[in-house]
Amino acid sequence: MINPEHWFAVFTEKLKAVFGERLLFVGCQGSYRRGEADENSDIDAVVILDKIGFEDLEKYKTAVSSMPEGEKACGFISGADEIKSWAGHELFQLYHDTKAVYGDLGDLIPPLGAKDAEAAVKSGAQALYHGAVHSFLYARDLSFVLQELYKGVFFILQAEYYVRSGEYILKKRELISKLEGEEKEVLQICSARKEIPSYPTEKVKYCCKKLMEFCRGRIKGPRI
Secondary structure (H helix, E strand, O other), rough: OOOOOHHHHHHHHHHHHHHHHHHEEEEEHHOOOOOOOOOOEEEEEEEEEEEOOOEEEEEEEEHHHHHOHHEEEEEEEEEHHHHHHOHHHHHHOOOOOOOEEEOOOOHOOOOOOOHHHHHHHHHHHHHHHHHHHHHHHHHHOHHHHHHHOOHHHHHHHHHHHHHOOOOOOOOOOHHHOOOOOHHHHHHHHHHOOOOOOHHHHHHHHHHHHHHHHHHHHEEEEEEE
16 A cells, blocks of 8 residues: 555656646545555545646656556546536535645635535436446446445435535544434445445345435435
8 A cells, every 4th residue: 555645745746847837736535535545445636737738648647657556546637727617516525525735726616515515416316326227227247336336325425414514524434423324324335335246146136226215315405
């Protein structure tokens, strides 16, 4: 595993050397940001330049490939104009989950609030519901698809809890402790989602059913 503070410090210096003053923001998000990473975790980077051309992506790709475990790097890279015009519900989790390493993300995007969180719940539920139904009908191995789909449950519940309380909970363990009933059950499945491929067939089907029910209840918006 990498040391995220050291990795991002080195990566930021490489980007400064390549892009100079055009580099506006670098941040860490995902499992390393939440302190939940393991040896297989992706390294989620958020990078904003003044503008993005295809040649910039080639330079960025070279910088990433020169980093230790650079093959695990992923995340979000954008130009300033694009991110300012991005839909608020898609920026909600990005903004709250990202730890700034260089620059201030708040200077680059419009203010976000409860309406954006509500839209994030609805949009996320719609996408997961479609994914669950489609996968149950057509996936060759439902368990592996559910393993990926359940990742999105956490983001929906983060946004829903924010709407309910005004508090953004960063870590799964802390959010689980604040939930009960169906919400707690699906987040527990989410937290153990890497085990889903080892479940017997009936338990896999149950997980799919629970995901559909959870999403169905939120397609019109969050439960408050």
